[in-house]
Amino acid sequence: MSKVYSSATTALDGLLFDGMMIAAGGFGLCGIPELLIDALRKCGVKNLTVASNNAGVDDFGLGLLLQSRQIKKMISSYVGENSEFMRQYLSGELELEFNPQGTLAERMRAGGAGIPGFFTATGVGTIVAEGKEHKDFDGRTYILERAINADLSIVKAWKADESGNLIFRKTARNFNVPAATCGKICVAEVEEIVPIGAMPPDGIHLPGIYVHRLITGTHQKRIEQRTVRAKEAA
Amino acid sequence: MSKVYSSATTALDGLLFDGMMIAAGGFGLCGIPELLIDALRKCGVKNLTVASNNAGVDDFGLGLLLQSRQIKKMISSYVGENSEFMRQYLSGELELEFNPQGTLAERMRAGGAGIPGFFTATGVGTIVAEGKEHKDFDGRTYILERAINADLSIVKAWKADESGNLIFRKTARNFNVPAATCGKICVAEVEEIVPIGAMPPDGIHLPGIYVHRLITGTHQKRIEQRTVRAKEAA
Amino acid sequence: MSWDRNQMAAIAARELRDGWYVNLGIGIPTLVSNHIPPGFSVTLQSENGMLGMGPFPLAGEEDADLINAGKQTITELPNSAYFDSATSFAMIRGGKINMAILGAMEVSEEGDLANWMIPGKLVKGMGGAMDLVAGVGRVVVVMDHTNKAGESKVLRRCTLPLTGKAVVDRVITNLGMLDVVPGGLKIVELAEGVSNEQLRSATEATIVN
Amino acid sequence: MSWDRNQMAAIAARELRDGWYVNLGIGIPTLVSNHIPPGFSVTLQSENGMLGMGPFPLAGEEDADLINAGKQTITELPNSAYFDSATSFAMIRGGKINMAILGAMEVSEEGDLANWMIPGKLVKGMGGAMDLVAGVGRVVVVMDHTNKAGESKVLRRCTLPLTGKAVVDRVITNLGMLDVVPGGLKIVELAEGVSNEQLRSATEATIVN
Numbered sequence: 001m002s003k004v005y006s007s008a009t010t011a012l013d014g015l016l017f018d019g020m021m022i023a024a025g026g027f028g029l030c031g032i033p034e035l036l037i038d039a040l041r042k043c044g045v046k047n048l049t050v051a052s053n054n055a056g057v058d059d060f061g062l063g064l065l066l067q068s069r070q071i072k073k074m075i076s077s078y079v080g081e082n083s084e085f086m087r088q089y090l091s092g093e094l095e096l097e098f099n100p101q102g103t104l105a106e107r108m109r110a111g112g113a114g115i116p117g118f119f120t121a122t123g124v125g126t127i128v129a130e131g132k133e134h135k136d137f138d139g140r141t142y143i144l145e146r147a148i149n150a151d152l153s154i155v156k157a158w159k160a161d162e163s164g165n166l167i168f169r170k171t172a173r174n175f176n177v178p179a180a181t182c183g184k185i186c187v188a189e190v191e192e193i194v195p196i197g198a199m200p201p202d203g204i205h206l207p208g209i210y211v212h213r214l215i216t217g218t219h220q221k222r223i224e225q226r227t228v229r230a231k232e233a234a
Numbered sequence: 235m236s237k238v239y240s241s242a243t244t245a246l247d248g249l250l251f252d253g254m255m256i257a258a259g260g261f262g263l264c265g266i267p268e269l270l271i272d273a274l275r276k277c278g279v280k281n282l283t284v285a286s287n288n289a290g291v292d293d294f295g296l297g298l299l300l301q302s303r304q305i306k307k308m309i310s311s312y313v314g315e316n317s318e319f320m321r322q323y324l325s326g327e328l329e330l331e332f333n334p335q336g337t338l339a340e341r342m343r344a345g346g347a348g349i350p351g352f353f354t355a356t357g358v359g360t361i362v363a364e365g366k367e368h369k370d371f372d373g374r375t376y377i378l379e380r381a382i383n384a385d386l387s388i389v390k391a392w393k394a395d396e397s398g399n400l401i402f403r404k405t406a407r408n409f410n411v412p413a414a415t416c417g418k419i420c421v422a423e424v425e426e427i428v429p430i431g432a433m434p435p436d437g438i439h440l441p442g443i444y445v446h447r448l449i450t451g452t453h454q455k456r457i458e459q460r461t462v463r464a465k466e467a468a
Numbered sequence: 469m470s471w472d473r474n475q476m477a478a479i480a481a482r483e484l485r486d487g488w489y490v491n492l493g494i495g496i497p498t499l500v501s502n503h504i505p506p507g508f509s510v511t512l513q514s515e516n517g518m519l520g521m522g523p524f525p526l527a528g529e530e531d532a533d534l535i536n537a538g539k540q541t542i543t544e545l546p547n548s549a550y551f552d553s554a555t556s557f558a559m560i561r562g563g564k565i566n567m568a569i570l571g572a573m574e575v576s577e578e579g580d581l582a583n584w585m586i587p588g589k590l591v592k593g594m595g596g597a598m599d600l601v602a603g604v605g606r607v608v609v610v611m612d613h614t615n616k617a618g619e620s621k622v623l624r625r626c627t628l629p630l631t632g633k634a635v636v637d638r639v640i641t642n643l644g645m646l647d648v649v650p651g652g653l654k655i656v657e658l659a660e661g662v663s664n665e666q667l668r669s670a671t672e673a674t675i676v677n
Numbered sequence: 678m679s680w681d682r683n684q685m686a687a688i689a690a691r692e693l694r695d696g697w698y699v700n701l702g703i704g705i706p707t708l709v710s711n712h713i714p715p716g717f718s719v720t721l722q723s724e725n726g727m728l729g730m731g732p733f734p735l736a737g738e739e740d741a742d743l744i745n746a747g748k749q750t751i752t753e754l755p756n757s758a759y760f761d762s763a764t765s766f767a768m769i770r771g772g773k774i775n776m777a778i779l780g781a782m783e784v785s786e787e788g789d790l791a792n793w794m795i796p797g798k799l800v801k802g803m804g805g806a807m808d809l810v811a812g813v814g815r816v817v818v819v820m821d822h823t824n825k826a827g828e829s830k831v832l833r834r835c836t837l838p839l840t841g842k843a844v845v846d847r848v849i850t851n852l853g854m855l856d857v858v859p860g861g862l863k864i865v866e867l868a869e870g871v872s873n874e875q876l877r878s879a880t881e882a883t884i885v886n
Contacts (some may be wrong), residue, residue: 001509027725028748050667055764080762081748082728087502089800096800101724102766102808109763110352114561116371116605118344122770122793122811125789125842128803137350137380146371160743163511163520163547166244169436170759172742174726177761181562194287197546203437205761207519207549209511209564219742227749229733235696235718242863247554262539264532287553288677314592315539323591330591336557336599343554346634348770348812356561356602359580359633362594364634390534397720397756399727402494405548408517411552415771431755439552441758443698443720443773461540463524 003214004193008039011187011213015152016045019072023108023150023183024052024062025176028081029224031168035189035217040066040154049076051148051182053104053175055082059126060222066094077101077149080222084148089169091143100128103145110147112181117144132156153183157206160190161199164208173205180189180210187213237398237448238427242273244275245421245447249386250279253306254429257342257417258286258296259410262315262457265402266295266391269423269451274388282378285309285342285382285416287335287409289319294456309382311335315458327450334362338413344381346415347443351378374431387417390453394424397435398442407439414444421447470642471659478503479563479657480569480610480640484510491515491560491600493570494538496610500569510628511547511563515596517556520548537596557596561603568604570597572611572636574626577637579648581609582628601632613641613670620672622646643667645659653675679851688866689819689849691780692814693719700724700769700809702779703747707777715860722774724805726765729757740804746805766805770812771773779806779811781845783835786882788845790818791837802851803840804857810841822850822879829881831855831862852876861885 005011022040026032037056040048041064048071055074056063065086067069079085081118088094099107100122110118114139119142123129133144155176158169166188168176188211239245245262255424256274260266271290274282275298282305289308290297299305300318307329313319333341344352353376357363367378389410392403400422402410414420421444471479472494481503484490491513492500501523504510512521514536521536522543530541552561559565574582581601584594601607614620622639637645638656644667645657652674658667668675680688682705690712693699700722701709710732721730723745730745731752739750741822750755760768768774784789790810793803810816828878831848848855853876854866861883867876877884 001815013335023468028744030725030748048639066501076802078802078804086800093794097467098802099760100803100807101805102770104810105762105766106770109558112562112564113340113558113680114563115340115352115354116376117369118349120349120770122808124390124811125251126807126839128807135351142350161547163546165549168761169758170740170742170753171723171744173761175762178763181558181564187859201520201544201548201550202445204399204549204551205436207551208547209513209519209560223739223741223744224748225744225749225750226739227733227735227751228739231735262535264516264535264539282764310593312593320591332593334598335553335596336561336603339557340555340561344766346771346773347767348772354561354602356599359603360598360630362598395756397718399756401757402532402534402550403550404544405514405517405535407550407552409553412554415767415773426671435729435753435757435759438758441760441768442756443722443728443768455485457530457532457535457541458539459535459541460530461524462527462530465526466552 003212004162005213005215008035008215009042011044011215014041015185016043017098018045019047020151021049023148023153023179024050025174025179026052026156026176028054029056029061029222031156031174031176032174033156033189034061034219035215036154037061040064046070047072049073049109051150053077053101054160055079058080058084075099075104078105095117105175105198107145107148108178108182111149112178116147119143120145148182150183153186155180155186155188155201157188157190157192159192160188160214161194161196163196164211164214165199165204166206166211167199167203168205175204180206185212186210189215189217191219192216235318237446238396239447239449240447242269242423243276245449246273246277249419250313251279253281253383256384257387257409257413258284259389259408259413260286261408262288263290263295263456265390265406265408265410267388267423268453269449270293270388270421271295271298280304281306283307285384286340286454287311289313291314291315292318294395309338311338333364339409341379341382342416345383346412350381353377354379362443362465382416382418387414387420389414389420389422391424392424393423393428394448395428396430396449398445399433399438400440401433401437402439411440414440419446420444423451425453426450469661476610479645480608481528483567483608484508488566489513489564489603491565491568494605495571497569497571504566515556515560517553521657531629555659557599560599561631563603565604565606567606567608568600569608569610570610574621574623574628575609575636575639576623576626577652579634581631581636582585582626583631597631601635606637608638608640609636610627610640613643620670622671622673624673643670649676678870683708685819685849685851688854689817692776693717694818697775698773698812698841699829700774700777704780706778706780724765724769726762727757729754767807768778769808772812772814775812776808776815776817777815778819781818783830783832783837784818784845784848785835786861788843789835790840790845792837792840794838795837806840810844815846816844817847817849818845819849822852829879831880831882833882852879858885
């Protein structure tokens, strides 16, 4: 039973339905599942709820699914780089649930860990806390946050072995780990698939049990804010 | 400001007080902080509450602190290999709080993650659930479990760099990661301390931010159940 | 007249599906790994923090850093991955493990399981059993049908402290195989040479058709 | 007449202690890293999943897989460690970061902070700011004392949606340094050439002695 699929489109076959909820990895444009996002656009699935820290930019990443109006609702912590997002949100076409970044990451982790709710001090006293259960522990007030359980997780890693074990590279790990765990099914795209046995068992970042389908392909890996320093005089 | 101390005893200096709570890593005798346990015995600190999955054996690991009656209470999931433990417990000399293994690990992780409580289905309908808040999420009943926050964490890793980044080896990782995170102070013992820069930043299991003091030394690394298979005929 | 330990393990192994991730308990469940159908990829989890558990090592190749949840020395496989205990039980609690096969002291007709404590006698602890039965997709119990005194371990209600409530899907004993269904237990299969009446008379629980 | 951006960063850098782990926000707080006292080991966290953040790369050495929380390309250091976002915020929420230095739109005399939203205008999101102010050991705000219209940003009560309630420990502005204490704000230091009266008149919040 191989986990390796020939393309992003075939890897998503049978998994998509209108109104579904998708959890996506990535932070900004770093470590986003760009091939799977492109395939979602091609497949045309609609009314998506997408849990993702950001929403891409206008012409890359999840921004593509906003352009095509496939997204009904976003659950995100920061969407500042996407003007189409802002337009749709301010005009009421798009629902938006702002989550503090750590709360979003922990909600995904909780979903994958069989924890339906957890208490956090993040957001207490702010609009984030409105309507949520408050509870005191040892004299401090916390709010109850709920797990995110997605129908599908889409993530991007650096390398996979054929059993689905994943290794990420540098800060591209980000939301990919918690997002991968909270979906009923997780499809991962990687830059390289290596044979089983080529990864050190102590060095695996996400065990293959979380990864149901795998693809590889060529990634653009765009840089959002190219920032450099001047070469110092030697 | 170096994190490296010359011995287990000096590394514990100033951190101990009677009645304190200690979280210890290890599973069975695998990956236990044996040098720090020996030092705790020498220091003679008393009335300890120890959160540790197991309690060692009679003459090794936490069993040594039971022999010397330094432990008042254990929070554990399994204590089957320790007859002195059983004796003290059945005679009422020792308090024991049984936690399901996953609940214990998650309580430690929660303590380190600023989550004072979380809901789990583990133990619902059993004596573990008695006296705990019950709550339904999406038609299933869960219980509220509290975080463990320890005064001190003692853990054992394979290697550390001088900044405290840790790498574990095989199944000796176990409770060492969650235990390390839930203490106000964490002291780690390792088999080898390497210079900064000798560890790949993508391969670190526990970042140095969690590790306040470090020692190295010679470990016995006892095997509890030596189990082998017959050599197959070629 | 009935299934022996090895036969029970072989019967339990029929539960396995290609590609599954499975947790096997101590005792007869451990033997299930000897009966994985050829061609099936089945990955064994050890809840102390490993996926891809291999066989026991050869003498001289034991590694103190590589043990299973029963504290026995084991080996790794090419697809193995190690992780910490919080991650391991996140995986279990989160339903990522397809099946757990484990032993029991008592099972009730409502799928309640008791396998960790005999008050006043046995107080070793539940280990990871409560997490496993609450979290994994399918729970199969493998055990003797009666205790040493000949009393049924398949009961209307468990008498011992529970490991989990309404958690067992199937029971495989030396006398046969039963499923937990609405109203009681349903006989799925009889062990070789065991009659329906023999199984029923050894069972205190309600049997439904 | 007052501190410039670079001086404010230098003043904020006096908060640092040897061995600390610190999270720096975007803008003036980022400049604090240029003023780490010599001989101090200060490790910078980037909340997207890194400890040991290095300087911006040289041109041509940018790596799309290596960015900070402001999405800028950065570099790693010999003691760097990477981790996922759930782990990163576990660290933040769990109080492991000694200090966060961040910008603000408004600060109140009770230590309330608003820095993420202007209703109807700016709806970019809070990012990790709410987690940081709720979790880290010490929160220092660095900002201009007044807005472009000359109105005080140091207020009795914040008018904008909060990032956190009673979370700020110290405010460093172009006019001086103030601590949040019972009853209001206490002037700790005046910027060069700024009088006590000037600071007070630019401050709407209650100043206590």
